[in-house]
Amino acid sequence: MKTQLKKGVIELLVLGLLTQKNHYGYEIVDTISDYVEMSEGSIYPLLKRLQKDTLVETYWEESISGPPRKYYRITSTGKANYREMLLEWQNFSSAVNRFLEGVNHHD
Amino acid sequence: MTKEQYLDLLRYYFRHAKAEDMQEIISDYEEHFRSGYEQNLTDEAIIQALGEPKQIYEAYLSEGIITEKKGLLKGDLKEDIKDMLDKAQEEFHTTMKPQLPHYWQEASKAVFITSGTLSYALAALCWFITLILTYLLSIQWQPLADVAPLPAVSLVTIGAFFLTGVGAGLTCLFIGQECFKQYKAKKVKEVLG
Numbered sequence: 449m450k451t452q453l454k455k456g457v458i459e460l461l462v463l464g465l466l467t468q469k470n471h472y473g474y475e476i477v478d479t480i481s482d483y484v485e486m487s488e489g490s491i492y493p494l495l496k497r498l499q500k501d502t503l504v505e506t507y508w509e510e511s512i513s514g515p516p517r518k519y520y521r522i523t524s525t526g527k528a529n530y531r532e533m534l535l536e537w538q539n540f541s542s543a544v545n546r547f548l549e550g551v552n553h554h555d
Numbered sequence: 556m557t558k559e560q561y562l563d564l565l566r567y568y569f570r571h572a573k574a575e576d577m578q579e580i581i582s583d584y585e586e587h588f589r590s591g592y593e594q595n596l597t598d599e600a601i602i603q604a605l606g607e608p609k610q611i612y613e614a615y616l617s618e619g620i621i622t623e624k625k626g627l628l629k630g631d632l633k634e635d636i637k638d639m640l641d642k643a644q645e646e647f648h649t650t651m652k653p654q655l656p657h658y659w660q661e662a663s664k665a666v667f668i669t670s671g672t673l674s675y676a677l678a679a680l681c682w683f684i685t686l687i688l689t690y691l692l693s694i695q696w697q698p699l700a701d702v703a704p705l706p707a708v709s710l711v712t713i714g715a716f717f718l719t720g721v722g723a724g725l726t727c728l729f730i731g732q733e734c735f736k737q738y739k740a741k742k743v744k745e746v747l748g
Contacts, residue, residue: 472586472590473583473586473587473590474586474587474590474591475590477587478594481604487604487605487606487607487610487611488587488604488605488606489584489605489606489607489608489610489611489614490606490610490611490614492580492583492584492587492611493611493614493615493617493618493620494614494618496579496580496583496615496618496620497618497619497620500619500620513589513593514589515586515589517586517590518583518586
């Protein structure tokens, strides 16, 4: 799949995941890579950019097993962005699906 | 590749980034490795899933988190040279670095065998010259009719000269022997692993 499209989709998934619960980096990577095939290493630059754009913020939390972990929390701007992106995605994907169904009927 | 080699490569690619940016990026990936270990994953498996360090660097570039420092070289040439350096660096970290002790062993073996051989040769040369000079001194050699002959010296002087020469030769011989001993010891160690 084209990387640009994939990047946008992964951004949507990351924001969606964070609307439910705060997560640390590895959890985000692990959950999303279960659904989408990707280089796990590319999630961190994405998270960093979301942080820079103030869609998410980070904080440190002690872990039982070792040094503290960096957690990600979605901001109100992030939530607003997510709703907008989600709507865009739903419109886009249903249009694509409708189109492809039409193509397949002609086969 | 191990975690340390992987992080080294990241540090290499981010060498022009701001120190605090690099620090933060490396610590994110360190945390990722720690979490991976908790899932009983090996370095290999974690690295496989993470992807190439160069790709990660490029992802940071394309997200606009770090900007590349502008150099003197521009355009294609700059890219070519950069690619070449990147490749060399990557090769050094993944193939050369783990083998370095081996190269070091080879080098020291070469030094010992060379100096051992040279010492033996020097010993032979010492004795050869001593014998010839002793003989020439004893017959008060005169190379040409109009050249002064070697001075007449006492038997004691000739004897002392001869012994000095033999001693010098022996010293060289012992040095040579020591060198070969070291060389053999290294070889044996290598064979035994």
